[in-house]
Amino acid sequence: MAAKWLLIETFGGRHEPTVIALGHTPKKFVPLGNIVRHHVTLAETRRAITELTIEQSTIDRISEDGSRRTIAVPLTISAPRLHGLMVWCGRPDEEVPARDLAGAWLFDLTEDTSLRSDDLLTVYGIPADQHAEQRQQSIAGVYSAPLVSNHRDEGTALARIVRAEDGQETQSLWTLTRPDGQQRALHYSCRQMTKPGPDGTPHHLIRGITHDIGPATDNPTAPSSDTLDHRVMDRIAADGKHHAIVNPATLRLLRWIGPPLPRLAWQALPGQPAPAIHPDDIPTARAVLDGSPHGQIRMRALDGSWLTLDISAKPIDLDRSTTAALVTLRPTTGPGNPASPA
Template identity: 45%
Template sequence: MVGTRWLLIETFGGGEPTVIGLGSAPRKFVPLTQIFRQRETLATLRGAVAATAEALEPVEIMSDSGRRRTLTMPLLITPERMHAVLVWSGPVEEEVPPRDPVGAWYFNLSTSKSTRSDDLLDLYGVAPENRAREHAIAGVFTRVITNSDESDALAKVVRSAPGTEHQAVWTVRRDDGALRAAHFSCRMLEERNAAGESEVFLRGVTHDIGDATDVSAAPPPVILEHRVLDAAAAEGDFRAIVDLRTLRLLRWMGPAMPGIAWQSLAGEPEPAIHPEDLGTAKAMSRNLAHSRTSGRLRLRTLDGGWKAVQARAVLMALDQYTTAALVTVRDPEAEVDY
């Protein structure tokens, strides 16, 4: 049925489970019925997925004849929530093939926080003593090398429309320096939190599909548009893409400004604009519809204080319908003429 390859099936919610990987080959949210036509095969797969979702642990199912077995491995984001399941089926005497590294994650788009599973941290090669499961969404981009579809992905994050799906092959830089091609699959869902409030989550999995140098779809270490932006930056400038609606950081373009709290790591202050400067920031956001804007803002620092910065913003199009702000910040004392 699945043979020598593991099948990766997403179970994010919001629809029937679909295939997003066959071995190391990505698939585009393909319904099971489009790959497997036999009723018996479909029943076995659906039964395996359902049994794994109920047990939230690996299961083994034997055929009635006792000659075949089906194995599963759930991809859990919490002990109570499964994002995907790996399934393999074959003769009982057949050796089980190795599995690709796969990990689960989600973005809480209502809080701009990202949560990663231990499987994903394994995929990233993160040492046990350095593991932080929760951090700011912007922190994701310190590890991945995006493709030309990055602006489309950011536009979807800004719009935060439940039901939205996205897939991409990006390059992951592991902590040991290895560059791996990774297939990202995700879907947005509106859910209720413990307080009964509505929040939008982007739930996904990351699938390591091979060495980045061997996968043609994986972007090179630095793509051209990032080289152009880096070349245009003046010394002392730090650039960020910011959500115009929430004023939250989407990602840094290049290195982050030193000393600023932006990662939302445990033990660090939450990222913030000084309450007295929020009016300035909101006015800058509104006025971008007509022209470039600038102003002085105070940003939360890692030591819990505030740092004054000179901010300049220009409007940038993420797609045909969605805009964000490209904000350049620098130390006011080091301000130069442009």
């Protein structure tokens, strides 16, 4: 049988690299030796991992005994940190199969930021001239359109963000609607860990890789973008209220349920203000999430001013042991809510 591309993660966190896909087929963090049996192929693959960990440059070479050609492509956001690699190893005269698209990403839970590689933005179908403005955004932005999450697994993924426990591994299959209208099945794998940030303080991180495994219509487990749940969520804010899942520990937005609140700064894209609750209103926000019936707070608007919002909240179970807050927000004077003074 012809050799297939291996997708290997090198997330770290006291773990050896593992296989997360063989060809188009996802794998559950399988040790390399359990997948690769040929001793030369195994040695060449391990050698490629070691070399790409030091310098992220594509490898294409023939083994010393002439029996194997190895191609290894790094997956990284920025040097020198390797998130993973794609490896093909076969006979030198063998035709190299087409390589799936895959890209690396990083959640910094401490900073509430998501970083995406150019490879990942290519997976999403984003033109190269837009990559610079799309590489970084808030974590909540990841859970918005055009991605459709798998509801069976989304609660687990959000719960692990709230708990932020080192060593947690998550995999799931989502559906992406590309700008050209194609619907693609995307499988992601990730692991959580704590590492020093730029300022030297501990940062809670999630390192991941997303893999395009083909058309969503060819994969019966890929979530549909036209389920009843999604149609209901698209209309849930018709009464002028907006709903979001919020991390009760950090007060940060995790996911909108239905359309986002207009004018609110929440995506943290370049050129936008950082999402924020007015410092004077943080005690009110915490009180509402702790059980107060309702409150009024100011949140940063896209123009840099403050939006005044009425809020209420109720607990929502993400999994059997983790609770978040389902928050309802409404501008105090409707859509024309004027900016409040700082």
